[in-house]
Amino acid sequence: METEIKLLLPPASRAAVEAHPLFAAAPARRVHNVSTYYDTPDLALWARGVALRVRRAGDNFVQTVKSAQGDGSFASRGEWEWPVASDALDPAAVEREPEARDLVGDDLARVTPVFTTDVQRDTRILTLDGKTTVEASIDAGEVRAGARSHALSEVELELKGGPAGPLLRLAAELARDAALRIGPDSKSERGYALLTDDLPPHRGAADIALPADVALRDAFPALVAASARDFAADLSPAARGDVEGVHRLRAAIRKLRTLFVLFAPHIDPAATATFNGELRDLGRVLGGGRDWDVFLTETLAAAEVELGGDAAGILRGAAERRRAEAHAAVTAAVEGPVPTALLLGLSAWTADAGWLKRDADGDARLLDLLPGLLDRLERKALKRGRHLRSLDVEDRHALRKSLKKLRYACEDVASLYGRGAVHRYVATIKKVLQDLGHLNDAAVTEERVGDLAPADDAALADPATALLAWNDKRRRGGERDLRRRWRKFRHADPFWG
Known part of the structure; x- marks a missing residue:
C-alpha cells in the first residue's frame, strides 16, 4: 500500500x-x-x-x-x-x-x-x-x-x-x-x-467495513479517512462545474460534520470547532451552486409542461447567468487553500490519539458506545419533529439536517450490525428526507425566483408567477406525504437496540 x-x-x-x-x-x-x-x-x-x-x-x-x-x-x-x-x-x-x-x-x-x-x-x-x-x-x-x-x-x-x-x-x-x-x-x-x-x-463512496471489535481510537480515524477520501475525489469535478461533483462534495462535507456530532462526547471540542467552521463555510459556497443546479435541472424541468416552453426558456436564461456566477464562486473556493488545509489538517489530527478528550477511553469498544451515541442523534431528530404540522421553513430545514446526520451515522456503522436491520431503519429516514427535500426545494425555488428579480424585468414577471403557482401545489402535496412518513419513522425500531 x-x-x-x-x-x-x-x-x-x-x-x-x-x-x-x-x-x-x-x-x-x-x-x-x-x-x-x-x-x-x-x-x-x-x-x-x-x-x-x-x-x-x-x-x-x-x-x-x-x-x-x-x-x-x-x-x-x-x-x-x-x-x-x-x-x-x-x-x-x-x-x-x-x-x-x-x-x-x-x-x-x-x-x-x-x-x-x-x-x-x-x-x-x-x-x-x-x-x-x-x-x-x-x-x-x-x-x-x-x-x-x-x-x-x-x-x-x-x-x-x-x-x-x-x-x-x-x-x-x-x-x-x-x-x-x-x-x-x-x-x-x-x-x-x-x-x-x-x-x-466516479468510484462511489468509500466502503467502510469496521471490524466487530474495533476500538474508539481506531474507529474515528478510519471513518474520518473514508469521508476525507470522498471529499478529495470530488474536488476536481466540483471545480469544473460538474453538477453531481458539487452534490457529492457537499455530501462529503456533511458526513465529516456528522462524525464530529456523533463522537462529540469523546473528541477534543476545540479542534472540531475549527474544522467544523471551515467545512460549514465551504458547504455554504457549494450550496449556492447546488441550489441553482437543482432549480435548472430539476425544478424547471418538472414545471416546464405547465409553464410552457417559452416561459421556462425565459426563466432558464436568467437562471443560467446566476448559476454561472455561483459556480465561479464554487471553483474559487475549491481551488483555494481551504480544502487542502482541511484534508491535511484532519489527517494529521487523526494520525495519533491527540483528538481524544483527556478522560475518553480510547480502548473502549465502539459497539458498546454506539447505543448512547446514536440515541443522542435520534432524540434530537424526534424533538425537532415533535410539532411537525406547525414547523416553519427554518424548523423543517433544521429537522432535515438532524435526520441527515442520523442517516449518515447509521450508514457509517452499518458493518457492525445486521445490514438488513440497518437498511430497514435507514429506509424510513430516507423517505422522510425525500419529502423534506421536496419541501426544501419548494422554499429554495421561492428564493431563487426572488433572486431573478422579476419585479425589475417585465419579461420575467408572468413566467415567475406561473412557476410560483406550480411550486405552491408541489409544496402542499409534499406536506401530506411528509406527515404520513414521519409517523412511520417515529414508530420504527432502532437497530442498535
Whole structure:
C-alpha cells in the first residue's frame, strides 16, 4: 500500500519549497522519468480505476499497477511494481502477482500505449522527527496524449517508513508557506483527462467495513479517512462545474460534520470547532451552486409542461447567468487553500490519539458506545419533529439536517450490525428526507425566483408567477406525504437496540 501526498507546485513557489530547512539540508538526486501508460482501446482499465505503466528512470525500468482503492485514506492507493528489462510492457510480470493480475484481468492481452509523462524529478530522502522517512520529489515536465500536452509541476511526499503524522504535518506546512494545494488527480488521471476531455469515472463512496471489535481510537480515524477520501475525489469535478461533483462534495462535507456530532462526547471540542467552521463555510459556497443546479435541472424541468416552453426558456436564461456566477464562486473556493488545509489538517489530527478528550477511553469498544451515541442523534431528530404540522421553513430545514446526520451515522456503522436491520431503519429516514427535500426545494425555488428579480424585468414577471403557482401545489402535496412518513419513522425500531 502506497501512502503519498501530491501537492500542485506553481513554478514561482519552487524556490520556497527548496528553501525549506529539510529540503535545503538534503542532497537532491535528479532523474529523467518517462512513463508510458497502457490501456485497452475502450479504456477498460480507466473505467475500473486501474493504472498500468512502465517507467524509465535513468537506465532502469519499472512496471507498475496502481488501484484507486487504498485503505480508505485520500492519500493511499494500492500499488504493485517490478523491475523489467525495457520500456516494453512485460505481461508475465503482472501474471506473477495475483492481486495485480486480478485488477488487470483478461484486459492485459488487449492493452496498448495511450499516453506518456515526461518528467525531470529531483528526489530527496527526508527524516522527520527522527522516526519517519519520506521520499520527497519535485517533478517538472508534461503529460502527452497524441498531439496534445499539459504541463506537470508538483511535489510528491511518499511515506517510506514510520508513522504518517510527521509527513502530513510537513505537507500542511509546505502548503501554507509556499501556496501549494492538494493535487487530487494522479498523473494517470490527468493523462486520461487530456486523452478524453472527461472527468475520471466516479468510484462511489468509500466502503467502510469496521471490524466487530474495533476500538474508539481506531474507529474515528478510519471513518474520518473514508469521508476525507470522498471529499478529495470530488474536488476536481466540483471545480469544473460538474453538477453531481458539487452534490457529492457537499455530501462529503456533511458526513465529516456528522462524525464530529456523533463522537462529540469523546473528541477534543476545540479542534472540531475549527474544522467544523471551515467545512460549514465551504458547504455554504457549494450550496449556492447546488441550489441553482437543482432549480435548472430539476425544478424547471418538472414545471416546464405547465409553464410552457417559452416561459421556462425565459426563466432558464436568467437562471443560467446566476448559476454561472455561483459556480465561479464554487471553483474559487475549491481551488483555494481551504480544502487542502482541511484534508491535511484532519489527517494529521487523526494520525495519533491527540483528538481524544483527556478522560475518553480510547480502548473502549465502539459497539458498546454506539447505543448512547446514536440515541443522542435520534432524540434530537424526534424533538425537532415533535410539532411537525406547525414547523416553519427554518424548523423543517433544521429537522432535515438532524435526520441527515442520523442517516449518515447509521450508514457509517452499518458493518457492525445486521445490514438488513440497518437498511430497514435507514429506509424510513430516507423517505422522510425525500419529502423534506421536496419541501426544501419548494422554499429554495421561492428564493431563487426572488433572486431573478422579476419585479425589475417585465419579461420575467408572468413566467415567475406561473412557476410560483406550480411550486405552491408541489409544496402542499409534499406536506401530506411528509406527515404520513414521519409517523412511520417515529414508530420504527432502532437497530442498535
